[in-house]
Amino acid sequence: MTSRLTAPAPPSAVSAMDWTPEQRRAIESDTGPTIVVAGAGSGKTRVLVERYLRLLSTGTPADRILAVTFTNAAADEIRARACHRLGDEGRETAAAEVARTASLGTIHALCRRIVEEWGPSAGLPALREIREDVDLAPVFDKEYARWLEALSGAERAVWGSRYQAKDVRVLARLWVESRHALERLPAPAEEPHRTVALSLSRLARAIDVSLLDEGRYGFEDLEAGALRVVETCRPAREALAARFAFLLVDEFQDTSPVQWRILGALLGEDWRKLFVVGDPKQAIYGFRGADVRLFLDVKREAPGRGGEVIELATTFRATPGLTAEINALAAPLFEGSAVPFTPLVPGRDGVGEIQALVRTAMEPVGSRAEGKLAEVGVVVARASELARAGRPGDVAIITRASELLPAFAAGLEAEGIPAVTRAGRGLFDHLDVVDVASYLRALADPGDDFRVAAFLRSGYVRFSEAELLDAVRRPGATLLEKVLADPRLKGFLAVLETKETSVAAALRALFAATGRFPSSTSAVLVLFEALDRAGASVADTPALLDAWEREAPTVEPEAEPDTDAVRLMTAHGAKGLEFRHVILADLARGPNRSVPLLRVGSEAFGLRYREGAEFVPCPVFEGLQAVVTERELEESSRVLYVALTRARESVTLIVPEGKPTSGSWAGRLRNV
Numbered sequence: 001m002t003s004r005l006t007a008p009a010p011p012s013a014v015s016a017m018d019w020t021p022e023q024r025r026a027i028e029s030d031t032g033p034t035i036v037v038a039g040a041g042s043g044k045t046r047v048l049v050e051r052y053l054r055l056l057s058t059g060t061p062a063d064r065i066l067a068v069t070f071t072n073a074a075a076d077e078i079r080a081r082a083c084h085r086l087g088d089e090g091r092e093t094a095a096a097e098v099a100r101t102a103s104l105g106t107i108h109a110l111c112r113r114i115v116e117e118w119g120p121s122a123g124l125p126a127l128r129e130i131r132e133d134v135d136l137a138p139v140f141d142k143e144y145a146r147w148l149e150a151l152s153g154a155e156r157a158v159w160g161s162r163y164q165a166k167d168v169r170v171l172a173r174l175w176v177e178s179r180h181a182l183e184r185l186p187a188p189a190e191e192p193h194r195t196v197a198l199s200l201s202r203l204a205r206a207i208d209v210s211l212l213d214e215g216r217y218g219f220e221d222l223e224a225g226a227l228r229v230v231e232t233c234r235p236a237r238e239a240l241a242a243r244f245a246f247l248l249v250d251e252f253q254d255t256s257p258v259q260w261r262i263l264g265a266l267l268g269e270d271w272r273k274l275f276v277v278g279d280p281k282q283a284i285y286g287f288r289g290a291d292v293r294l295f296l297d298v299k300r301e302a303p304g305r306g307g308e309v310i311e312l313a314t315t316f317r318a319t320p321g322l323t324a325e326i327n328a329l330a331a332p333l334f335e336g337s338a339v340p341f342t343p344l345v346p347g348r349d350g351v352g353e354i355q356a357l358v359r360t361a362m363e364p365v366g367s368r369a370e371g372k373l374a375e376v377g378v379v380v381a382r383a384s385e386l387a388r389a390g391r392p393g394d395v396a397i398i399t400r401a402s403e404l405l406p407a408f409a410a411g412l413e414a415e416g417i418p419a420v421t422r423a424g425r426g427l428f429d430h431l432d433v434v435d436v437a438s439y440l441r442a443l444a445d446p447g448d449d450f451r452v453a454a455f456l457r458s459g460y461v462r463f464s465e466a467e468l469l470d471a472v473r474r475p476g477a478t479l480l481e482k483v484l485a486d487p488r489l490k491g492f493l494a495v496l497e498t499k500e501t502s503v504a505a506a507l508r509a510l511f512a513a514t515g516r517f518p519s520s521t522s523a524v525l526v527l528f529e530a531l532d533r534a535g536a537s538v539a540d541t542p543a544l545l546d547a548w549e550r551e552a553p554t555v556e557p558e559a560e561p562d563t564d565a566v567r568l569m570t571a572h573g574a575k576g577l578e579f580r581h582v583i584l585a586d587l588a589r590g591p592n593r594s595v596p597l598l599r600v601g602s603e604a605f606g607l608r609y610r611e612g613a614e615f616v617p618c619p620v621f622e623g624l625q626a627v628v629t630e631r632e633l634e635e636s637s638r639v640l641y642v643a644l645t646r647a648r649e650s651v652t653l654i655v656p657e658g659k660p661t662s663g664s665w666a667g668r669l670r671n672v
Helices: 020-029 042-059 074-086 092-100 105-123 134-148 153-162 165-177 195-213 220-230 234-243 258-265 290-304 322-333 368-389 403-412 431-445 449-458 465-473 489-496 503-514 523-536 536-550 619-644
Strands: 034-038 065-069 104-106 246-248 274-278 308-312 357-362 395-399 418-423 564-570 579-584 598-600 605-611 612-615 645-654
Touching: 020 042, 020 308, 034 042, 034 290, 042 065, 042 074, 042 092, 042 246, 042 274, 042 449, 065 074, 065 105, 074 092, 074 104, 104 105, 105 220, 105 234, 105 258, 134 195, 134 523, 134 536, 153 195, 165 195, 165 598, 195 605, 220 234, 220 258, 234 246, 234 258, 246 258, 274 290, 290 308, 322 619, 322 645, 368 395, 368 403, 368 465, 368 579, 368 598, 368 645, 403 418, 403 431, 403 564, 431 489, 431 503, 431 523, 431 536, 449 465, 489 503, 503 523, 503 536, 523 536, 579 619, 598 619, 605 619, 612 619
Parallel strands: 034 274, 034 308, 065 104, 065 246, 246 274, 357 645, 395 564, 395 579, 418 564, 579 645
Antiparallel strands: 598 605, 605 612
8 A cells, every 4th residue: 555664673582593493494494395383472574584584695686585475564674674684794785685676575566566567468458556445436436327327128127126226236346346256257057146247247347447447456456467467478477487586475374365376376386485484373364365274275285395384383472371371262262273273382481470361350231332331441440550550552452343442542541541543454444544534424414413423432522432322312303413512513513614515624624623633644644545536525425435444445554653652453453563461352242244245255156135125145155155154253263362462461351241242252262
């Protein structure tokens, strides 16, 4: 994406030359493909950097070492560490090589190089622009309206018998988002699925004409284009395979099938140049197409190709006592899973008595809102206690979703404890984006109580849960009318009275009235730039924001703030980080149970359709849905494992009383 901020490297627990036997094997292995299973806190990045430096020391040019990472920030960190070491050793020429090489970067940077160099040979349009995920929404709206108008009478009859008008748009959106996978699958022979598929394929082609034929590629377009090059253009495939002497892949557990097919084409049959590192227990990006089974398959295949599998189980992060607690909690999470559980082995010296685990049970309360208020109080009290005993920056509050993070921030602020938020890679994981979106939605439709309530809870107004509940219970026609007298709404009401239609002017007025400016700069800039490119007015923003939220566009992670403050984040946002103390909250939250209208598999796709008031799945859909449900449950356990393993000294679990929700983290923590 647009941001290339670099997170600071975590402090190393051992010196640059102090390696465990397993780490040394991973660095020096040269028998064939090397698969490194690196547990949490086991020094994965240090090992990868040392492996990279060793290849350079043998005389291999940096341009001949293809090193693929998951994010720009990870690539920047590896590059910075390698250049620093080379500079310290006086190898300035090698450091300059590493600094400028394009062979160290993300999978999408690799795909872009392939498409730019070889795309025309494979019949692809010339790449002129990398578009943001959010740029798809206005194009979809335009082409969808044209597509609806052009449907034949027979097609309308089929659609009308199976779907309501709102379903048609939802299904069309899902089809367009999955179009690259769907174009490789045959259309079903049976009706009405064939008619639905063929008509949606026309819409997908129209989208591509509007985007790809003009050279505007998104990240999935880059992957699809690179795959087409390496699988259909033999000269390109052979030239690319010959170009790279070694292939290093970081965070391999987060690789998708399409990405592995691209990388596999560059390997050919020469797996000796393959080195991958990752942890299947930390595979948490299935919702973005990653498939942990790829790691397991490659791990099984490597020994037969003359390679080896090396397990880095020694953790230099958690204390011995906490490591034992985490192992006891985590082992049941992987029972029955395809991913085996390997307990972590403490690599730190004993540091005295550490409070490894605290179980805080909340009293049962009435409504869901009141229960959440009670939980916020417990979390804030525990975080304040830990922050005052040490430093606020020692503490992180980690949740499954971002819903409660603003309430935690407000509660800590009331206690005089500084707090900052750090969300995941999703654009709408960033609280500044959510707050700005809440403002624009409320401004566009001030009569919508739900939208106004979201704005009242935002960081620009800061209504507490109790204040909001009190306002809802007051007499009045709309929620806004009930809170008109509140001085915190003065700026909002002033913008309403001007009937401002410019998004830019409305945002300037918000920032001027509140004196509060976004801190998640990269995420908010992506949103602002997308609104500007779409030429949106205030009235247009709700539809655009809804579409972008469904697309779940991504941004690069923010650099860690240089502030001594409690960190508030989702488990996805916490991946790769560590803290002295971790508090896991909102454990009662259940999984997202929504079922889409379309499921896409590797060999077929399935649809749901209406029979009367009910949705009925076709047999293919039922099979795919069962597989997805099982994988989502397993991934939920892995996300919990990631959250648990962020801590160095203590984990606090905020466990509610009563029977846990099915599929919730509270329900999966059987040993608590």
